[in-house]
Amino acid sequence: MTENKVIIFEKPGFQGLSLELTDSKSDMRVVDFQDAISSLRVIGQPWVAYEDTLFGGNYRIYEEGSYSSIDIDNKISSMKLISANLENPAIKFFEKPDYSGMSVVVKEEAILKYGILTNGGFSWQVLSGAWRMTDDSEDSPNAKVSIAGEQVSLYSKIALKKPVIYLRPLNPGKPNYTVNIQWDKKKVLSERVSQLDELIAMNKSNFVQKFTHTTGRDYTSSIEVQMSFGNETTIEVGATLSLKLVGELSTKLSHTISVQRGTTESTSSTVSTKVSIPVQVPAKTKLKINVMRKDVSYSIPVEIVIERNKVKKTEYATLTCRDGTDVTLSRHDEPIS
Incomplete structure (x- = not known):
């Protein structure tokens, strides 16, 4: 949960003594910071800074963001948090x-x-x-x-x-997003197997021989993720959602993917798969190894909890994933004369 707060600093550029406020202060003397604010950072809802105590006198409005200097000449004697719901004004x-x-x-x-x-x-x-x-x-x-x-x-x-x-x-603070990918409702959309490589070793001798050409190869594959939002979504363009895919799509994927709401709502992650090649070829044998990759596309519903200013609402989206990291080997031994 993102808490509404303002961090005030004694000097410009966020330097000197600092203090964090999470509720309104009618007299800054009670927190030993009267007429001592030269810069501030607002997180969440807007704040109003007043020259006089009890929210009196001239004032300035500060919305979410960082202010390395302020235009009220350090004379701030009270501060008020705007706690009203700022959506649908x-x-x-x-x-x-x-x-x-x-x-x-x-x-x-x-x-x-x-x-x-x-x-x-x-x-x-x-x-x-x-x-x-x-x-x-x-x-x-x-x-x-x-x-x-x-x-x-x-x-x-x-x-x-x-x-x-x-x-x-006035603009509300940025919302906090909690993403719940409903893996138990995952549906397979398509499945395709393709050949990446073919390795051949010929042993015409009467003895077992080592396959010395190579002991392994790396194959680059990818996981592609695309998020589709409903037409009525309130998720802001530019908002970034973190999707924890670790171990769900592939054991080779070991990090969190971020999807950004906007013109491009997809991302991909490249992984390297090392394939171990058998190192022995039987006598009088032609060994053929096919390196195969299975690409599977899934559709998974996603629940997104949006929280702003202590108000929660839930929206739904669809996550489409293509996992191409399943690389396997098939071996065929053929006798030769």
Whole structure:
């Protein structure tokens, strides 16, 4: 489970004294870190850093990521964790104070003056999520935040000088994925045997002879893995899932394969199979050794548990594997005169 936390540092560049917080602090003096933060790292949900105690005064919003320096001049006296569920955000804006006049529901980043509220949002109700909003541009340092359940009857009540123009939902922290490959439900899709090599040794003598050409050969094979997700998946593009395949597809595979959600959702692993060749050929015998490889394709259902901000949900995918590491020998002895 990924825990929501912020790691604060005394100096820029993540240097000096540090402290890890997992819940809001209304007064940084109680943890001996008031006005002493110069850089920070956020893991999980966003945090809001305030200049004054009790979450007062000017503030800055920090979403998941690393900040080698901060733009609040070290003057941080309280910090608040945004604990609201940030998935499926929605906010309703009104063209006049006290939730009157025309209204619009916004579910994503928007510039209100380009829509039906040409003068911006005068009042609003946060239906879900948490929203960063300003009365001018996207990069304004004077952004304010409104959280699910809040109703603001007039923009000035959260210290904005003008109606809201630009807004965007705060991003939730990255989810944690737990993958359960249901090997007991594995189905064979196809099976094919092919010849990799043919080795011939001829012993025309009356005595057993050693096959001295070679005592073994290496054959390179591969395991290919492809993950197929449903059309309605909420797994983010770019997310990496670790698949523990050790001993399940091949005893020669000894590591975990990662599959990335996106345009390419497959990966392969190359393994080397050393085949021992018999070293003795009977008298008056032609020895033929065929090196064969069996390629088997499987389909396996996969259960993926997605956890973010202590909320869990389960999705399903299909894992298709082609295992070509089963290399065997067949021997044929033929008498010769």
